[in-house]
Amino acid sequence: MSSSSSAPATGPATARGQRTRNKLLAAAETVFGDMGYERASIVEITRAAGVAQGTFYVYFPSKKAVFVELVWELNRKLRRSLRAATDALVDPDRFELERVGALTFLRFVQEHKDLYRIVRQAEFVDEELFREYYRELSAGYRRGLEQSMDKGEIRRFDPEALVYMLMGILDFVGMRWVLWENELPSEAVIEDMVRFIRDGLRRREGEDG
Amino acid sequence: MSSSSSAPATGPATARGQRTRNKLLAAAETVFGDMGYERASIVEITRAAGVAQGTFYVYFPSKKAVFVELVWELNRKLRRSLRAATDALVDPDRFELERVGALTFLRFVQEHKDLYRIVRQAEFVDEELFREYYRELSAGYRRGLEQSMDKGEIRRFDPEALVYMLMGILDFVGMRWVLWENELPSEAVIEDMVRFIRDGLRRREGEDG
Amino acid sequence: MSSSSSAPATGPATARGQRTRNKLLAAAETVFGDMGYERASIVEITRAAGVAQGTFYVYFPSKKAVFVELVWELNRKLRRSLRAATDALVDPDRFELERVGALTFLRFVQEHKDLYRIVRQAEFVDEELFREYYRELSAGYRRGLEQSMDKGEIRRFDPEALVYMLMGILDFVGMRWVLWENELPSEAVIEDMVRFIRDGLRRREGEDG
Amino acid sequence: MSSSSSAPATGPATARGQRTRNKLLAAAETVFGDMGYERASIVEITRAAGVAQGTFYVYFPSKKAVFVELVWELNRKLRRSLRAATDALVDPDRFELERVGALTFLRFVQEHKDLYRIVRQAEFVDEELFREYYRELSAGYRRGLEQSMDKGEIRRFDPEALVYMLMGILDFVGMRWVLWENELPSEAVIEDMVRFIRDGLRRREGEDG
DNA sequence: CATGAATGAGGCTTCATTCAT
DNA sequence: GATGAATGAAGCCTCATTCAT
Structure with missing residues (x-):
C-alpha cells in the first residue's frame, strides 16, 4: 500500500526526511528574512539548504x-x-x-x-x-x-x-x-x-x- | 536642482507633462495599494493611468x-x-x-x-x-x-x-x-x-x- | 486612452504586429506538426519564428x-x-x-x-x-x-x-x-x-x- | 528470449514479481487512458498500482x-x-x-x-x-x-x-x-x-x- | 511627447530517473 | 525484491526595461 494518496505533501516522515525538511525550513527562514518573500527564490532556499531544487517540492507544495x-x-x-x-x-x-x-x-x-x-x-x-x-x-x-x-x-x-x-x-x-x-x-x-x-x-x- | 538636463527621467516640465506625471503617480498609488509592490506591474500602472507603457519611463527611471x-x-x-x-x-x-x-x-x-x-x-x-x-x-x-x-x-x-x-x-x-x-x-x-x-x-x- | 483593457491578448494590430503574429503562427504550425503538442516548447516555436521568447506572449496568452x-x-x-x-x-x-x-x-x-x-x-x-x-x-x-x-x-x-x-x-x-x-x-x-x-x-x- | 540476464528491466520472474508487474501494467493502462501519455506520470501509475516509485523501474526501463x-x-x-x-x-x-x-x-x-x-x-x-x-x-x-x-x-x-x-x-x-x-x-x-x-x-x- | 513592440532574464513548478538502503 | 528520497533538466510564463518610430 505504501503511503497511498493522502499525504498533504509534507514529505517523507523518515529520520533522513526530517533532517532534510528541517534544513529546508531553516534555509527558508534565513532567506525569507534576508530578502523578503517576493525576492526570495526557491533556488536560493535550496542552495542554502544544500539540496537540489526539486527536493524542495518533496517537502512543500509551494513557495x-x-x-x-x-x-x-x-x-x-x-x-x-x-x-x-x-x-x-x-x-x-x-x-x-x-x-x-x-x-x-x-x-x-x-x-x-x-x-x-x-x-x-x-x-x-x-x-x-x-x-x-x-x-x-x-x-x-x-x-x-x-x-x-x-x-x-x-x-x-x-x-x-x-x-x-x-x-x-x-x-x-x-x-x-x-x-x-x-x-x-x-x-x-x-x-x-x-x-x-x-x-x-x-x-x-x-x-x- | 534647477531644470538643467541631468535629472534622470523626471519627465517633461510642461503643463501637459505635469498632468501625465500626476496621472501616473495616482495610478501607481492605487495599484501598489491593491496588489503590493512586487505583484504590481508597470503595465498595470500605465493602463490605470491611461498612457502607453513606454510613457512610464519618460517620467520615472524605474519601478x-x-x-x-x-x-x-x-x-x-x-x-x-x-x-x-x-x-x-x-x-x-x-x-x-x-x-x-x-x-x-x-x-x-x-x-x-x-x-x-x-x-x-x-x-x-x-x-x-x-x-x-x-x-x-x-x-x-x-x-x-x-x-x-x-x-x-x-x-x-x-x-x-x-x-x-x-x-x-x-x-x-x-x-x-x-x-x-x-x-x-x-x-x-x-x-x-x-x-x-x-x-x-x-x-x-x-x-x- | 490607448487600447484600454479589453484586448484579448491577440497582440498588436499594427502591420508589424501582424507580421510577427503570422511568423509565430507559422512557426507554431511547423513545430506542433513536427514534435506534437506536448513535446513542442515555446522556445522552439519562438526560435523557429526568429523572435524572443517573451514575444510569444504578446500575441498569445498561452501555449x-x-x-x-x-x-x-x-x-x-x-x-x-x-x-x-x-x-x-x-x-x-x-x-x-x-x-x-x-x-x-x-x-x-x-x-x-x-x-x-x-x-x-x-x-x-x-x-x-x-x-x-x-x-x-x-x-x-x-x-x-x-x-x-x-x-x-x-x-x-x-x-x-x-x-x-x-x-x-x-x-x-x-x-x-x-x-x-x-x-x-x-x-x-x-x-x-x-x-x-x-x-x-x-x-x-x-x-x- | 529465455530468461538469461540481459533483458533490460523486465523484472523478477517470480510469481510475486509477475503479480507486481501486472498491477503496474493495469495501473498504467488506466492512467494513460485517463490523462494521456504526456500528462500521465510515473508517480501516478505507481500510486495507482500501490507500489513504490522505484519499483516501476524494476519492471520497465522507462515510461x-x-x-x-x-x-x-x-x-x-x-x-x-x-x-x-x-x-x-x-x-x-x-x-x-x-x-x-x-x-x-x-x-x-x-x-x-x-x-x-x-x-x-x-x-x-x-x-x-x-x-x-x-x-x-x-x-x-x-x-x-x-x-x-x-x-x-x-x-x-x-x-x-x-x-x-x-x-x-x-x-x-x-x-x-x-x-x-x-x-x-x-x-x-x-x-x-x-x-x-x-x-x-x-x-x-x-x-x- | 508619446508610443508600444520587442526583449530576455528569471521565477515557480513538474517529473522521469537513479541509487543507497 | 522493493523502497522512496533525492536529483536536475526543462517547461511555461511574467515583467521591467529599451528603443525605433
Whole structure:
C-alpha cells in the first residue's frame, strides 16, 4: 500500500526526511528574512539548504506553503515562550506580567530576527494569514488582561483596544531597537516602556473601574 | 536642482507633462495599494493611468523610483496634516495635542489606505527608505514631546523610546480598525486610547521629572 | 486612452504586429506538426519564428491558445477549400461531389500536413475542441448528404452514421498515403475509393428509399 | 528470449514479481487512458498500482516502455478477439465476416476504452509504433479480403486501399458512438454501416472481377 | 511627447530517473 | 525484491526595461 494518496505533501516522515525538511525550513527562514518573500527564490532556499531544487517540492507544495508554515511556527514558538516565562512567576500581578512579557518578547525577537521579519511580510503574502497571526497572538493576551480588569488590578478598557495598543508598543520597540540596532533596548528604555504601560493601565485614585 | 538636463527621467516640465506625471503617480498609488509592490506591474500602472507603457519611463527611471516617490509623498502629506491640525489649536497642552494628533492620524489613514499599505511594504523594497520614513515622521513628534518634558507637562522619558511607543500604538490601532474593519475606531476605543496615553505620560504625584 | 483593457491578448494590430503574429503562427504550425503538442516548447516555436521568447506572449496568452487557433484555422481553410471545389461544379450529382470532395480533401492534407497532424492531437489537448472540430466539419457535409437522400439520388441512411463513415474513409486514406507515404494515393486507389463509396451509397434496384 | 540476464528491466520472474508487474501494467493502462501519455506520470501509475516509485523501474526501463507494451497488448487482444469471433462462424461469407468483425470491434472498444485511447496517442509517442500497430492489424484483415476477392465473393480492389477504408469506417464509428456517446451504436446505425460496407464490396451485375 | 513592440532574464513548478538502503 | 528520497533538466510564463518610430 505504501503511503497511498493522502499525504498533504509534507514529505517523507523518515529520520533522513526530517533532517532534510528541517534544513529546508531553516534555509527558508534565513532567506525569507534576508530578502523578503517576493525576492526570495526557491533556488536560493535550496542552495542554502544544500539540496537540489526539486527536493524542495518533496517537502512543500509551494513557495507560499513554507512561508505559511514558518509564520505559524513563529506564532507557536512565541506563544510558548511567553507562556513559559509567565507561568514561572509566582503569584504575579499584572504589572509583573507585563514586564516579563515585554522582556520575553524582545528577547524572542532578538533570537528569531528572521522569523520576526517574516511575519511582517505576511500581510502582502496572504492578508488573512496576517490577521490570523495577530488574532491568535492577541487571544491569550486579551484573556489575561480581562482577568486583571475583573480583579480590579487595572482600569477597565475595551479589551481589544488595549491588546492592540500593547502589541503596537512592543512591535515598534522591537522594530526600533532589536531589528534596527540589532540589540536589546537599554535598561533605561525598557524601564520607560514598562513604566509607561504600568501607568497607562493603573486605576487612578478614586476610580471604581 | 534647477531644470538643467541631468535629472534622470523626471519627465517633461510642461503643463501637459505635469498632468501625465500626476496621472501616473495616482495610478501607481492605487495599484501598489491593491496588489503590493512586487505583484504590481508597470503595465498595470500605465493602463490605470491611461498612457502607453513606454510613457512610464519618460517620467520615472524605474519601478522602484515611483514607489520611493510615493512613500515620500505620503510622508509629506501626513506631516502636513498633523502640523495643520495641531497648529490650529490654541495654546494646547500635551494631552490635547495627543488627542488631536491621534484623530488626525486615523483620519489620514482612512483617506489614504493605499499609501498606508505602501509604507508597510517599503520595509521589503528598501529597508533604509522605510527607516527614513519613520525617522522623518518621528523627528517633529519627538521635538514636541521633548518640549513637553522640559515644560514639566509630562514625565521624563527616553524621547526615542516614547515616540516609538506612541507611533506603535497608533499604527496598530489604525491597522486593527481602519484597515481591517474599514472604519474609524468607536468613540469608546478612541477614548480608551487617549486615556491610556495620557495616563502613561502623566507625572505621578510627588515626582519631580 | 490607448487600447484600454479589453484586448484579448491577440497582440498588436499594427502591420508589424501582424507580421510577427503570422511568423509565430507559422512557426507554431511547423513545430506542433513536427514534435506534437506536448513535446513542442515555446522556445522552439519562438526560435523557429526568429523572435524572443517573451514575444510569444504578446500575441498569445498561452501555449494552448495558439494550438486552438491553429485547429480552427485548419477547420476554416479545409471547409473553404471543399466549398470552393464543389461550388465550381456545374449541376453535379452526389457521386461527382464525393469524388471531387475526396480529391480536394486529400490534396488539402498534402498541403497542410502539419495542420492535419495538429487536429489529431487536439483529442489530447482538449477533448471538446476535438469533437467540435468534427461536428463543424460534418455539419455541412451532412446537409449535402441529406439533400441527396431527399432527392432520391442515394439510399437513405442515418445521416450521422453516413457522414462519420465517409469521414473515416477519407481520414484513413489520407493517413495511409498522404501522411505515411508522403504522396497522393495512386489513381487506382482513388478509383477504388470512389467506387466503393459510390456503390455503398447507391440505391439498389427495386428500392424506394 | 529465455530468461538469461540481459533483458533490460523486465523484472523478477517470480510469481510475486509477475503479480507486481501486472498491477503496474493495469495501473498504467488506466492512467494513460485517463490523462494521456504526456500528462500521465510515473508517480501516478505507481500510486495507482500501490507500489513504490522505484519499483516501476524494476519492471520497465522507462515510461515509454510500458506504453509500448500496452500498445502491443491491445493489438494482440484485439486480434485475438476478432479471430475468436470469426473462427466461431460456420462457413461464413465475406458479408457475414464483416458484420461480425465490426460488432466484435465495437464491443472490444467499449470494453477497452483506455487501451483504445492509448493507441490513438501512440502516433505522438512513437510514429513508427503507431504505423506498426495498423500494419499488424491490417495484415490478417487484408489476407481475408484477398481471399474473398480471389473467390469472387467481392469485387476486386487494391487490397491495401480496401483495408484502410474499412478500418477508417470502424475507427470513426467507434469514436463517434462508443467513445463520445459511451454506448454501442444503435441497431439502425449498425445496420446502415453493414449495408454500406456490403454494397461497397459487392460485385455489380455484369462485372467480372 | 508619446508610443508600444520587442526583449530576455528569471521565477515557480513538474517529473522521469537513479541509487543507497 | 522493493523502497522512496533525492536529483536536475526543462517547461511555461511574467515583467521591467529599451528603443525605433
